[in-house]
Amino acid sequence: MVFTKTGDTMHMNELIIKKRNGLAHTKAELKYIIDNYVKGDIPDYQMSAWLMAVYFQGMTDMETADLTMIMAESGEQIDLSPIPGIKVDKHSTGGVGDKTTFIIASIVAACGVPVAKMSGRGLGHTGGTIDKLESIPHVNVALDKENFFNIVKKVGVAVTGQSGNLAPADKLMYALRDVTGTVDSIPLIASSVMSKKLAAGSDAILLDVKVGSGAFMKTLDDAVQLAETMVAIGHHNGRQTVALITDMDRPLGQAIGNATEIAEVVEVLRGNGPEDLIHESITLAANMLYLGGKGAYEDCVTLAEGTLKSGRSFEKFVEMVKAQGGDATVLTEPAFAEAAYKKAVLAPKTGYITHMDAEACGRAALALGAGRYTKTDALDYKAGIWMLKKTGDAVEAGETIAYLQSGNESTLAEGETRYVNALTIEATPPVKRPLVFARVTADGTERYV
Missing domain, CATH: 3.40.1030.10 (Nucleoside phosphorylase/phosphoribosyltransferase catalytic domain)
Incomplete structure (x- = not known):
């Protein structure tokens, strides 16, 4: 199959097939795809097909670099040159x-x-x-x-x-x-x-x-x-x-x-x-x-x-x-980060914290009101978690290992359940990991x- 050459009229269906077959795009082809999609001249169904072709076939470093700059050039570009020094x-x-x-x-x-x-x-x-x-x-x-x-x-x-x-x-x-x-x-x-x-x-x-x-x-x-x-x-x-x-x-x-x-x-x-x-x-x-x-x-x-x-x-x-x-x-005021309601989280058993599921910890804070499930959700700025024990630390059953806080008392129970479930406590300490x-x-x- 012959694809577009410089000066030829480009067609999105041909560019989809080209990427589907594992071939690299030229910078001109990528510019055609991005510019016309932003303008609305390439429909979502064709762009979806092209994205899936990229997903399976990948891109060369040069393709990815060209695509990125074309995406950057699709809108406002900030000129920081009036600010002295290396930004x-x-x-x-x-x-x-x-x-x-x-x-x-x-x-x-x-x-x-x-x-x-x-x-x-x-x-x-x-x-x-x-x-x-x-x-x-x-x-x-x-x-x-x-x-x-x-x-x-x-x-x-x-x-x-x-x-x-x-x-x-x-x-x-x-x-x-x-x-x-x-x-x-x-x-x-x-x-x-x-x-x-x-x-x-x-x-x-x-x-x-x-x-x-x-x-x-x-x-x-x-x-x-x-x-x-x-x-x-x-x-x-x-x-x-x-x-x-x-x-x-x-x-x-x-x-x-x-x-x-x-x-x-x-x-x-x-x-x-x-x-x-x-x-x-x-x-x-x-x-x-x-x-x-x-x-x-x-x-x-x-x-x-x-x-x-x-x-x-x-x-x-x-x-x-x-x-x-x-x-x-x-x-520097302690009250700045203090919420109306606070709850201690107790270690469910004795041992070492061998793993913390960080995403699950984040979702515990989310349940307290510290984050958003949708873009329109309001935040409770003082909701959150203070962790006293982390991966590698020894804990005793019943010991306070964290504090949860929120402006809404009803969120504390779910936050506690999610946080405790995010922790793995075992008899032997974990191998230390670098940061x-x-x-x-x-x-x-x-x-x-």
């Missing part, structure tokens, strides 16, 4: 208790690397960065472009909601993928994530690819493949990109929720907090500083640690909250396990 963005593929954005952005900005962060809201078991920030009274999470730029120039960091017209092709395609069984395709996941990152305009990108029970990627090999694909996309499109593969087979830190997680962010930024959250935050921040031109990676680790210990990163976080209209005085499994750059993949 470094960070993206997490989503997890439970993952509040690192606020910690690392504060550290990095305090070191002189500007962070212009556009984030999303949560849906289902994973929390949203914007929801967590919005738990601070009066904070503005819908900054206009001028205000966003001014805050980044003045403070060094700002966090705002994503533009409604950022990569509209991705929004349309994701909605279709969601109902056609084509979500879990590496090229389609990678292009979805990276199209928004490219459109957001940063000079360099750090990717935090989660793996485990609370992540979309369940195996290390799949997570590495996704990371390598996204790093290749960034490299092909002129953005220095690094990816870390991090553990999400247990929640990160001790808090799950919105105000609860902000309270834990403050604890870390003031020199305390759980060891796992501190370690992962330092590792992520050091990689952002490396991308921001602050020296060799080892030097960036030292710089990040020193900045956190000095208190300058907490001052930077307070400065950002104030600049975005928030009441920063509440951050970071691998680091991926354009030069290759370094595995630590």
Whole structure:
């Protein structure tokens, strides 16, 4: 069969057949598909067929890179050049208790690397960065472009909601993928994530690819493949990109929720907090500083640690909250993250916690009111979980291992059931797992396990 050549009229049915047969698209063909789908000239049934062909046949690195940039160009592209310095963005593929954005952005900005962060809201078991920030009274999470730029120039960091017209092709395609069984395709996941990152305009990108029970990627090999694909996309499109593969087979830190997680962010930024959250935050921040031109990676680790210990990163976080209209005085008040109703969770038996189903822990917080089942659900910002014992810890039957909290007392029973069912307690301790499994750059993949 002869397919379209440069200058020929293209037909979507021929392009579907081409991909179905495992052949690679040209950039012109991909542009034809995406542009015409966004315009409404290609119907959903043909786009669905093409997505399924991609699902089964895959894409080359070049195809995926071209597709991603075309998706980025389908809407608004942010030009961050008026902001001096190397702008470094960070993206997490989503997890439970993952509040690192606020910690690392504060550290990095305090070191002189500007962070212009556009984030999303949560849906289902994973929390949203914007929801967590919005738990601070009066904070503005819908900054206009001028205000966003001014805050980044003045403070060094700002966090705002994503533009409604950022990569509209991705929004349309994701909605279709969601109902056609084509979500879990590496090229389609990678292009979805990276199209928004490219459109957001940063000079360099750090990717935090989660793996485990609370992540979309369940195996290390799949997570590495996704990371390598996204790093290749960034490299092909002129953005220095690094990816870390991090553990999400247990929640990160001790808090799950919105105000609860902000309270834990403050604890870390003031020199305390759980060891796992501190370690992962330092590792992520050091990689952002490396991308921001602050020296060799080892030097960036030292710089990040020193900045956190000095208190300058907490001052930077307070400065950002104030600049975005928030009441920063509440951050050090215990009542900020306290809900009306609280319940202790007791260990059902003696032993060691050998596994925490992180997704199930997230769904326990969701049942308490900390998340959304649908996009229109209202949040209880103070609902959440404080975990006192985690994977590897010894527990005694009847010992308090967590506290649940909510503004609605009737949610506590379901939250408790879900949380207890998320834990596996056995007689012998588990093998200790690292927090970071691998680091991926354009030069290759370094595995630590």
